Amino acid sequence: MNLQAADMVLQITTVLYFTSMIGYLLFLFNQKSTYQRSALYLISTAIGFHFVSMVIYTIATRHVPIQNLSQSLSVAAFSLGCMFLFFQYKFDLKILGVFASILLSGIMLAVLLIPDAPVEKNAVLKGFWFYSHIIMVFTGEAALALACGAGILYLLQEKGIKTKSPGFFFKRLPSLDLLDNVGYTCLTTGFALLTIGLATGFIYAKTIWGRFWSWDPKEVFSVGTWVVYAALLHLRLYSGWRGRKSAIMTIVGFLIIIFTFIGVNILLGGHHQPFTK
């Protein structure tokens, strides 16, 4: 009964994300701020509903909804939504909503389409380290997703200016400086969260399996991702890798994250696998 309620709320959430996406697309073409405001309002409501749905689920089943692929994606979307609201508030970069709402709608569509794999009660999935690991990794990756979004917008704007043919995006996007700045802030925030997320993950592994590192494919790829971002930050700080190069790197980094999130489990297995089945 309660599970059905959670599913229903989740469906409403998805509809709201989609409506918000439509609002943002209208804003992209018409540039009317009413569209943007309505879309932002819708996306905030959607995130609220999303939270309610997760709470209902948790109360009904006595565990957090992060046991299979569909649920993990849903949590990823929720984290992305929260991070988006945070950066939207911080920078008021209206156009970033176009990226966020499209990504959110896409993920939610996947959440609804992917069949819910049966969930086995797993006693190890709890405790402080487990929850901090989850929260940090998901919010960190959400921030990195937004960095990727800012990177895409940067490349669109940069291409127009570099090739001297300011087109559709020229008026609609803010300055390169601002996009770079937003991307950088998302990047540092995401990187910091990811670092803590990995560290708590190791501690959690130690408490459960008695060792920090077990050559799990996901562990390997996660650390790989972390190294890529660390390299990017280093290059940016010490070799002036800003602007275009930095934007491309954030996009590449996010593609690796997506692979680490889904691809590794499907192709390579490992102890993270059940969450993405």
Next chain:
Amino acid sequence: MSKIILIGVNHKTAPVELREKLSFSSEEIISALEFLKQDKDIKESLLFSTCNRTEILYIPQTGEQIDKMIEFLSHQRKIDSAEFKSSLYIYKEDEAIRHLFMVASSLDSMVVGEPQILGQIKQAYRVAVENNASGVLLNRLMHKTFSIAKKVRKETGIGDNAVSISYAAIELANKIFSDLSQKSVLLLGAGEMAELAVEHLISNKVKNIVVANRTFKNAVELAQKFNGHAVKFEERQDALKDVDIIISSTGATEYVLTLDQVKQAMKKRRHNTLFFIDIAVPRDIDPKINTVSNAYVYDIDDLKNIVESNIEQRGKETIKAQRFIEEAVLKFRKWLESLAIVPTVKALNNKISSIVDIEFNKTLSNLKHLSQEDIEAIKRMTQAIASRTIHDPILFLRNTGDHRDDSLYLNVTQQLFNIDIPEKE
């Protein structure tokens, strides 16, 4: 019925010398409005004067009063009317309304889409209101003017595109840098072109201006003018370290900044963005510099191309704006017409109600036995009959259909019911 008339000169009809002579300062506008207010033949008036136009919008009490207005202008500006009469345009009724809408929407401006004009007209209207020179008609007209101008600005791209080279350059700079007030500018060459370019940037308040010129003395002079500082021309490569925008306009026949120089400078400035604006012919900045990451080079032709495509775009938007204006003119015309029937409707109402009152009182005086309640009931009935009788005719007058001549029906109504409408309302 009151007419709306607009007379004036603008940049299309009069040369700048004449426009200067005909322009009013803000104090002069007030005294001119005061003068017009004393005039019994002018019901409402409004005057606006900018560097590109002087226009008087007025509602005459009777006739058109055009000669009087020309004489007024000549008297106020102390200029012989023969001197400006041929440059004057005179718009009446719909044409005047349309012209006003066009002006406020910046379709009649020298630089179409420039945003200042609306503010100037608003100011002129404020002055007219403060001095009680405007009345019902102009108030309504001006409010409609502001809303159509706002609509044109919001719903067409008329104000979006830069249509001058320096404006296009600044627009680009604003899309590269987020805050120009934190950016420094290096001027290569201290000629007139450089000065012009910087004047535009100054209005955007840049942080610092550095001037490099082959003749150092000229560099110092120009730098002083803009509160910047001068460097030797040979130091230009070092200067790249601390500036963000480079405007070059030297007469050099070879590139004054080469790819290698910029590559080296880029390392020193940790790849922070550089924006080169090359307005010199032949070019000063090696176009290959554009391939360096985070460096953007625009020469005069690039800027011209942008301006041209913007002008083209603006042309399309103008058509859309004109459609909005036509709709607004039609709407205002309708309102004016509805205004014209008000006196007739009022007179008709008065006539019928007075007939009813007279007859009611006459009858009542013979019916002493009625109770107060009965009297009230009968009174209500007579009034209802009166208003029901004229309800349909009034409805018809209010909406005679788009293609019919309203004044004909007003005339017929006035004759049928034998009502007099005072000409002056």
